[in-house]
Amino acid sequence: MKKELIQDAELVSNYINGNENALSILIERHKQKIYSFIYSKVYDRDVTEDVFQDTFIKVIRTLKRGKYNEEGKFLPWVMRIAHNLVIDHFRKNKRMPKFDNTGEFSIFSVLSDSSLNAEKTIIKNQVESDVRRIIEELPEDQKQVLLMRMYQDMSFKEISERTGVSINTALGRMRYALINMRKVIEQNNIILTN
Amino acid sequence: MAKIYSNASPKNINLNPKDETISYLLNYSKALSVINYNKLKFEALLN
Numbered sequence: 001m002k003k004e005l006i007q008d009a010e011l012v013s014n015y016i017n018g019n020e021n022a023l024s025i026l027i028e029r030h031k032q033k034i035y036s037f038i039y040s041k042v043y044d045r046d047v048t049e050d051v052f053q054d055t056f057i058k059v060i061r062t063l064k065r066g067k068y069n070e071e072g073k074f075l076p077w078v079m080r081i082a083h084n085l086v087i088d089h090f091r092k093n094k095r096m097p098k099f100d101n102t103g104e105f106s107i108f109s110v111l112s113d114s115s116l117n118a119e120k121t122i123i124k125n126q127v128e129s130d131v132r133r134i135i136e137e138l139p140e141d142q143k144q145v146l147l148m149r150m151y152q153d154m155s156f157k158e159i160s161e162r163t164g165v166s167i168n169t170a171l172g173r174m175r176y177a178l179i180n181m182r183k184v185i186e187q188n189n190i191i192l193t194n
Numbered sequence: 195m196a197k198i199y200s201n202a203s204p205k206n207i208n209l210n211p212k213d214e215t216i217s218y219l220l221n222y223s224k225a226l227s228v229i230n231y232n233k234l235k236f237e238a239l240l241n
Contacts, residue, residue, distance in 0.1 A: 020223060023223050032209060032210055035211050036209040048211075053218065053219065057219070060219070064237075066228075
């Protein structure tokens with residue numbers, strides 16, 4: 001009962017002077033009214049929680065910055081802040097409507113995220129490093145052709161010019177490189193899929 | 195009797211913020227300090 005005797009104005013001034021406990025009393029005293037007010041506008045517990053939190057963050061910042069003037073009462077002032085934040089919330093929602101995923105049609109069945117998640121990224125790196133290790137096992141001439149073709153994107157004509165062999169030889173080396181790689185993959189049961 | 199199709203208003207729900215929210219606010223308040231420098235005010239969150 002004694003707590004109730006301390007006026008809001010006094011608690012506010014105590015809080016401004018550094019008494020953190022005063023804020024706790026103020027919140028405790030008015031939380032139900034403010035929370036119910038917000039809920040009566042937005043009808044969503046999560047949004048209410050957010051707006052309630054933002055309201056008091058604004059209250060705390062204003063009080064700590066010394067910008068609060070005790071002209072009116074504390075509660076109506078907080079209510080006004082909450083009211084403005086509720087309006088902000090609806091404005092924001094109008095610009096960016098929240099998709100209510102309750103109907104039969106789910107938007108997420110149409111939209112997909114093409115970027116790889118953490119697990120897939122790890123698998124991709126693993127696969128790439130396995131492939132590189134298999135390539136290292138190839139005979140030098142086959143490895144050279146495969147690297148030029150696949151990693152440097154050179155044509156077989158360019159490869160033949162660079163390595164000094166005929167195009168047919170380069171093609172043959174590529175073919176044997178792939179056959180040998182498949183053999184190694186099969187023999188070691190290496191899985192190269194994501 | 196006419197049927198009433200409007201939604202029943204939610205009743206008997208405990209309309210109080212979560213304890214976590216309150217505790218977050220109290221901690222935020224403790225962590226926030228406003229530094230006055232000349233006529234400028236700087237906010238600092240010290241955790």
